[in-house]
Amino acid sequence: MKIINRILIAPILVLQLSCSSSKVVSRSAVSASKSNKKIEVYTTAENTNLRLSLSNNLISKATNSTVSIVLDPEKTDQIFLGIGGAITDASAEVFAKLSPKKQQEFLTAYYDKNKGIGYTLARTNIHSCDFSSDSYTYITEGDKDLESFNIEHDKKYRIPLIKKAIETAGGKLTLFASPWSPPAFMKDNNDILHGGVLLPEFAQSWANYYVKFIQAYEKEGIPVWGLTIQNEPMAKQRWESCIYTPEVERDFLKNFLGPTLEKEGLASKNIIIWDHNRGDQLEKRANLVFSDPEVSKYAWGIGFHWYETWNGGTPKFESVGEVHKQFPNKNLLFTEGCIEKFDATKFQFWGNAERYGLNIINDLNNGTVGWTDWNILLDQNGGPNHVGNFCFAPIHADTTKDELIYTPMYYYIGHFSKFIRPNAKRIIETISDKTLISTSFKNSDNKIVTIVMNQSDKEVVYTLINQDTKTTITIPAHALQTIIN
Numbered sequence: 001m002k003i004i005n006r007i008l009i010a011p012i013l014v015l016q017l018s019c020s021s022s023k024v025v026s027r028s029a030v031s032a033s034k035s036n037k038k039i040e041v042y043t044t045a046e047n048t049n050l051r052l053s054l055s056n057n058l059i060s061k062a063t064n065s066t067v068s069i070v071l072d073p074e075k076t077d078q079i080f081l082g083i084g085g086a087i088t089d090a091s092a093e094v095f096a097k098l099s100p101k102k103q104q105e106f107l108t109a110y111y112d113k114n115k116g117i118g119y120t121l122a123r124t125n126i127h128s129c130d131f132s133s134d135s136y137t138y139i140t141e142g143d144k145d146l147e148s149f150n151i152e153h154d155k156k157y158r159i160p161l162i163k164k165a166i167e168t169a170g171g172k173l174t175l176f177a178s179p180w181s182p183p184a185f186m187k188d189n190n191d192i193l194h195g196g197v198l199l200p201e202f203a204q205s206w207a208n209y210y211v212k213f214i215q216a217y218e219k220e221g222i223p224v225w226g227l228t229i230q231n232e233p234m235a236k237q238r239w240e241s242c243i244y245t246p247e248v249e250r251d252f253l254k255n256f257l258g259p260t261l262e263k264e265g266l267a268s269k270n271i272i273i274w275d276h277n278r279g280d281q282l283e284k285r286a287n288l289v290f291s292d293p294e295v296s297k298y299a300w301g302i303g304f305h306w307y308e309t310w311n312g313g314t315p316k317f318e319s320v321g322e323v324h325k326q327f328p329n330k331n332l333l334f335t336e337g338c339i340e341k342f343d344a345t346k347f348q349f350w351g352n353a354e355r356y357g358l359n360i361i362n363d364l365n366n367g368t369v370g371w372t373d374w375n376i377l378l379d380q381n382g383g384p385n386h387v388g389n390f391c392f393a394p395i396h397a398d399t400t401k402d403e404l405i406y407t408p409m410y411y412y413i414g415h416f417s418k419f420i421r422p423n424a425k426r427i428i429e430t431i432s433d434k435t436l437i438s439t440s441f442k443n444s445d446n447k448i449v450t451i452v453m454n455q456s457d458k459e460v461v462y463t464l465i466n467q468d469t470k471t472t473i474t475i476p477a478h479a480l481q482t483i484i485n
Helices: 001-006 013-029 089-096 100-111 151-155 158-168 202-220 246-263 280-290 317-326 351-366 408-417
Strands: 042-044 066-078 082-086 121-126 173-177 226-228 270-277 298-304 331-336 368-375 394-396 403-406 425-431 435-444 448-454 460-466 470-475 479-484
Touching: 042 408, 066 368, 066 435, 066 448, 082 408, 089 158, 100 158, 100 394, 100 403, 121 158, 121 202, 121 368, 151 158, 173 202, 173 270, 202 246, 246 270, 246 280, 270 280, 270 331, 280 298, 280 317, 280 408, 317 331, 317 351, 331 351, 351 368, 351 408, 351 448, 368 425, 408 479, 448 460, 448 470
Parallel strands: 066 460, 082 121, 082 368, 121 173, 173 226, 226 270, 270 298, 298 331, 331 368
Antiparallel strands: 042 479, 066 425, 394 403, 425 435, 435 448, 448 479, 460 470
């Protein structure tokens, strides 16, 4: 309980921590650099009370740094879309069990850019997924003409939460939607679960289903920015799933989904292919679709997940970079990642946060324009989930006690989402030593944001060099820092 209570109040205290810290450390901040630029350092570190805390006392006069990070603001790469998480049925059902006070605290923590971490991106599921309490669709089984289509199911929990998230985010949230499976009768296995494939005779009906979803959500006042064709199209799961070979996905987009959206006046919706793991398949899907002008015209970009490490391998960041290199005019979007295998004893396990830091920095440095976490909220058991596939989220709710549990993952994601804002441009940088990893962006207001991660057991002194400005900073062991100048 003591740990939970300390973490619980931290987001509300971010601004207070910032104010109190600046009074203590202003002297060292003034002498930190030869220029008159104001530098701000925010830190989250293990075994400390630092949680997205203004920590200018870590700026130093010392010159004996062991690592240098050199920025080249004149060289830029991709334009930033945003960072956020998925608003699933599970998240919405848990949210509904909280008291109004805790609901507001939760919304502020994620979506308020001043008091919280300023999420600007969201994903949601088209009818049920594993993180739903049960399986369902929006039509009567067998209704290929979609005459029974309605989203009444979503109006109970999910749509109200999405609306509140949009309001808290200032009236705008970039939302994309993903289906986990067509209805059972449209598949060769006659099952919404366990893989199977879309039957060719229902391809047009299924394309119409996406249109119906977009129109229904927008009628509710929820703009749909885009969609992915299929969640994890190469995975046969015990939950909602459907297999698409590269060629089948290409042809469905080319002959059905793309033209159907165009015909219905929805050509502006951004279509994302793949929506599965990094690696060879990511490159194969990109090459197949983006090299064909007749289908590429419908594809905004390609989405990917981080689960390629399930068999003990390492993250395939290089595949992301290769796609960015080969198709610089297409967009790369991280569409899902979470810490699997829920264990309530590991709410505060720091390694989970470092997995996020490692992945976000490397994905951004390889050309990714946005990064979407999985469930924004789960309960104290890592659910609900109708097949027992329980996982972690950055924030959990103990619904028996009406408490929110903030994990270190929340703060690590916040170092990116709070300070790198939509339309920022990534700045090319070089780093002298692999002890640290880093990424940098220039926001629309010309402020430069550099994020530095230290996974080692020792503090590291490094120098951040931005043209004629040199700033020496200490980063604690197992810490993440955001530097704004």
